[in-house]
Amino acid sequence: MKKSILAIAAIVTLAFTSCSDDNGSSDKSTFELKVDDLKGNINDGTITLDPSQTYTLxxxxxxxxxxxxxxxxxxxxxxDPTVGVDPNTLYIAxxxxxxxxxxxxxxxxxxxxSGQASPEQSDWGGLIICGDGKVNTGDNGTSEVGGLLYGGNNNADSSGKINYLIIKYTGSNFSSSKEYNGVSFFGVGSGTQVSNIYTFExxxxxxxxxxxxxxxSNLIIINSYDDSLDFADGYVGSINNIYISGVTKAGIEGSNNEQNGAITPMTDAxxxxxxxxxxxDAKFGATEQAINFKDGGGKQLYTNLFVSGIETFAKVDAGTAAAARIAAGDFKVNGKNFVSASNLTTDYVSAETGAGSGATLPTWAAWINN
Structure with missing residues (x-):
C-alpha cells in the first residue's frame, strides 16, 4: 500500500511540473501562452510553440x-487581422x-x-534580436523600435539560432527615421546561428x-522598400550566399558610424x-545604386558579386573617412579596389555567378517555393 501511495504521489508531482496544453508548452515559465492572443513578456523559463497551431500576434x-x-x-x-490595429504594436523581440x-x-x-485579408508591406513590425556584441555607437544602446538595450563587449555572445524562417509584410514605421525591418540584429554575437532567412515585402x-x-548564410531578400541588406555601427562578420531582388534604394547599404565615419571598432564586413x-517593376528604382558606401563605409569586401539592371555601381559618401577607406583599398569588389572615378557596374562585375545563378533564384533558395 505504501508503494502505491508513493507511486501516485510521483505521478501527481510529474503532472504539475510538466504542464502543457494545446497552445504549446512551458518549462517552468510563468508566461501564459495563448494561440489567439500571442503577446506579452516571457520573463522566465522556456516557451515552446506548437507547430500544429497558427498563432495570432x-x-x-x-x-x-x-x-x-x-x-x-x-x-x-x-x-492581428483586426482592421485599424496599429502595426507598430505588433512585433517579436x-x-x-x-x-x-x-x-x-x-x-x-x-x-x-501578416494576418490581413489582403496583406501588404508594413502590416506589422518584424523580428528584433538584441545581443551583447560590440557596437561603435557605445554600450547599452537602445533599439530604434522596441526600446531594448543592446551592445557590450562579447562578440562571441549567443542569442540562439534562426534556421529556415519566412518573414513577410513587415517594416511598419513610426516616422521617417524610426522603423522596423524584416529582421533586425542589434549587437548580436557570433555564437548565434543564422541561416536560410527569406524576407518578402x-x-x-x-x-x-x-x-x-x-x-x-543563405539570405533571400525580395522587395524591400528602403535598402535590401544593411549593416552599420561596427558590424564585423561574414555573410555568404545572398540573393536580392526588388531594390528600392540600395541593394546593400554598408556604413561605419553616422556621427563619426572613422570611429572604431570599424565595420569590417x-x-x-x-x-x-x-x-x-518601375517602383524598384535602385536610387542609391547596388552598394551605398555610407557614413565612412568602414571595410567592405565583396567576392563573387553579380549585379543586374543597375548601371552605376555605388553611391559613395563624400566625407574624408570614406575617402580614406577607399584610398587604403578597404572597399574591394571582385578582386578590384573601388575607385571613385570608375563607378560603372561593368567595371566591377563581369562573369560572376553571384548567389549561384546570376539573376535567377539559386538552387539553394528553392525551399521558399516548397
Missing part, C-alpha cells in the same frame, strides 16, 4: 533576459541575454506573416545588422556569392 511579444522562446519547424505566426530558437527546415520553415530594410559579429537584381 496581438501585441509585442518580448523574450526577456534569461528566458527562451523555441519555435519548432512548421509553426506559423500571423499578425529578444532582449540581450535572452534566447530564441527558430528551428525551421527546408520542408517545414517557420512562417511569420518589407516596408523598410529586409535585414539589418547594427554592430555585433554574427555571421549569416565580408560578403560572398551575392546577386543584386534591380527588378522589373
Amino acid at each position: 496581438t501585441g509585442g511579444l518580448v523574450v526577456k533576459s534569461g528566458a527562451t522562446l523555441t519555435i519548432p519547424a512548421g509553426t506559423t505566426i500571423k499578425s 529578444v532582449e540581450r541575454g535572452a534566447t530564441i530558437n527558430i528551428n525551421g527546415t527546408a520542408a517545414n520553415p517557420v512562417i511569420m506573416t 518589407s516596408g523598410d530594410d529586409g535585414i539589418e545588422f547594427f554592430g555585433g559579429a554574427v555571421n549569416a 565580408k560578403l560572398s556569392n551575392v546577386s543584386i537584381v534591380k527588378g522589373s
Whole structure:
C-alpha cells in the first residue's frame, strides 16, 4: 500500500511540473501562452510553440533576459487581422541575454506573416534580436523600435539560432527615421546561428545588422522598400550566399558610424556569392545604386558579386573617412579596389555567378517555393 501511495504521489508531482496544453508548452515559465492572443513578456523559463497551431500576434511579444522562446519547424505566426490595429504594436523581440530558437527546415520553415485579408508591406513590425556584441555607437544602446538595450563587449555572445524562417509584410514605421525591418540584429554575437532567412515585402530594410559579429548564410531578400541588406555601427562578420531582388534604394547599404565615419571598432564586413537584381517593376528604382558606401563605409569586401539592371555601381559618401577607406583599398569588389572615378557596374562585375545563378533564384533558395 505504501508503494502505491508513493507511486501516485510521483505521478501527481510529474503532472504539475510538466504542464502543457494545446497552445504549446512551458518549462517552468510563468508566461501564459495563448494561440489567439500571442503577446506579452516571457520573463522566465522556456516557451515552446506548437507547430500544429497558427498563432495570432496581438501585441509585442518580448523574450526577456534569461528566458527562451523555441519555435519548432512548421509553426506559423500571423499578425492581428483586426482592421485599424496599429502595426507598430505588433512585433517579436529578444532582449540581450535572452534566447530564441527558430528551428525551421527546408520542408517545414517557420512562417511569420501578416494576418490581413489582403496583406501588404508594413502590416506589422518584424523580428528584433538584441545581443551583447560590440557596437561603435557605445554600450547599452537602445533599439530604434522596441526600446531594448543592446551592445557590450562579447562578440562571441549567443542569442540562439534562426534556421529556415519566412518573414513577410513587415517594416511598419513610426516616422521617417524610426522603423522596423524584416529582421533586425542589434549587437548580436557570433555564437548565434543564422541561416536560410527569406524576407518578402518589407516596408523598410529586409535585414539589418547594427554592430555585433554574427555571421549569416543563405539570405533571400525580395522587395524591400528602403535598402535590401544593411549593416552599420561596427558590424564585423561574414555573410555568404545572398540573393536580392526588388531594390528600392540600395541593394546593400554598408556604413561605419553616422556621427563619426572613422570611429572604431570599424565595420569590417565580408560578403560572398551575392546577386543584386534591380527588378522589373518601375517602383524598384535602385536610387542609391547596388552598394551605398555610407557614413565612412568602414571595410567592405565583396567576392563573387553579380549585379543586374543597375548601371552605376555605388553611391559613395563624400566625407574624408570614406575617402580614406577607399584610398587604403578597404572597399574591394571582385578582386578590384573601388575607385571613385570608375563607378560603372561593368567595371566591377563581369562573369560572376553571384548567389549561384546570376539573376535567377539559386538552387539553394528553392525551399521558399516548397
